[in-house]
Amino acid sequence: MSISIKNLNKSYDDLKVYKDFNIKFEKNKINTLLGPSGCGKTTLINIIAGLSKYDSGHIEGLDFRNISYIFQEPRLIPWLSVYDNIDFVLKGQFEQKKRDQIIRSHLELVNLHEFKDYYPENLSGGMKQRVSIARAFSYPSNILLMDEPFKGLDMSLKQDIINSFIKLYEKQPKTIIYVTHHIDESLLLSDYIYILNNSPVEIIEKISIFEEKRERDLSKEYFLDLKEYISSKL
Numbered sequence: 001m002s003i004s005i006k007n008l009n010k011s012y013d014d015l016k017v018y019k020d021f022n023i024k025f026e027k028n029k030i031n032t033l034l035g036p037s038g039c040g041k042t043t044l045i046n047i048i049a050g051l052s053k054y055d056s057g058h059i060e061g062l063d064f065r066n067i068s069y070i071f072q073e074p075r076l077i078p079w080l081s082v083y084d085n086i087d088f089v090l091k092g093q094f095e096q097k098k099r100d101q102i103i104r105s106h107l108e109l110v111n112l113h114e115f116k117d118y119y120p121e122n123l124s125g126g127m128k129q130r131v132s133i134a135r136a137f138s139y140p141s142n143i144l145l146m147d148e149p150f151k152g153l154d155m156s157l158k159q160d161i162i163n164s165f166i167k168l169y170e171k172q173p174k175t176i177i178y179v180t181h182h183i184d185e186s187l188l189l190s191d192y193i194y195i196l197n198n199s200p201v202e203i204i205e206k207i208s209i210f211e212e213k214r215e216r217d218l219s220k221e222y223f224l225d226l227k228e229y230i231s232s233k234l
């Protein structure tokens with residue numbers, strides 16, 4: 001489902017972060033919020049997740065039971081194996097046989113099927129983040145919220161994880177809201193980029209790039225031009 005935010009107002013004491021703010025996130029697309037640090041991206045995603053209160057406004061198209069999350073840190077349960085970390089969110093959703101099939105197929109898609117019995121402490125940072133991506137897609141949600149999920153990973157690892165992510169997304173499209181302040185990452189992943197800036201926050205521009213191929217090559221002229229253009233807006 002698409003998600004519409006209407007006339008949002010949110011302040012922290014004297015700091016007005018959102019003033020009569022409106023935005024619409026497109027159904028089953030990757031909608032990216034790109035803006036400088038401190039402009040209000042995390043505040044917005046926390047409001048959508050129901051983790052932060054807002055002063056006034058309306059949010060349409062949300063059902064809190066219907067949301068998956070991928071955070072900056074993988075947030076795996078340390079005393080559960082890779083397999084059981086995913087099973088944990090699926091219990092109560094499906095019977096055992098179906099859960100087993102879902103977990104195995106998702107671990108396969110992120111190339112971690114051989115690590116299903118490992119505990120988080122024995123995995124690298126990139127592997128843990130792949131488990132959290134597999135977990136987010138295993139859960140039967142229509143909406144996925146991601147806040148800087150690739151932070152702290154080097155570029156080649158990032159590229160692998162983004163590829164795993166795109167494989168899962170293409171098999172099971174969801175309405176995705178993705179927060180980042182990295183232009184390169186936003187160009188690799190997005191269908192729509194909302195450039196945010198100013199205080200209170202404004203949408204400087206909505207850029208649509210979903211007609212371009214997903215096999216994205218950031219060294220291509222189109223992306224270099226777009227990157228320069230976006231930089232000039234931030």
Ligand SMILES: Nc1ncnc2c1ncn2[C@@H]1O[C@H](COP(=O)(O)OP(=O)(O)OP(=O)(O)O)[C@@H](O)[C@H]1O
Nearest residue numbers: 012015017035036037038039040041042043044181
């Ligand atoms: N709990 C809070 N109390 C007071 N001010 C806050 C609080 N949370 C955020 N802010 C302020 O609100 C503004 C927006 O913060 P927010 O974290 O939403 O920005 P952001 O764009 O996500 O930044 P970053 O990329 O650094 O996380 C910032 O000026 C921040 O200092």
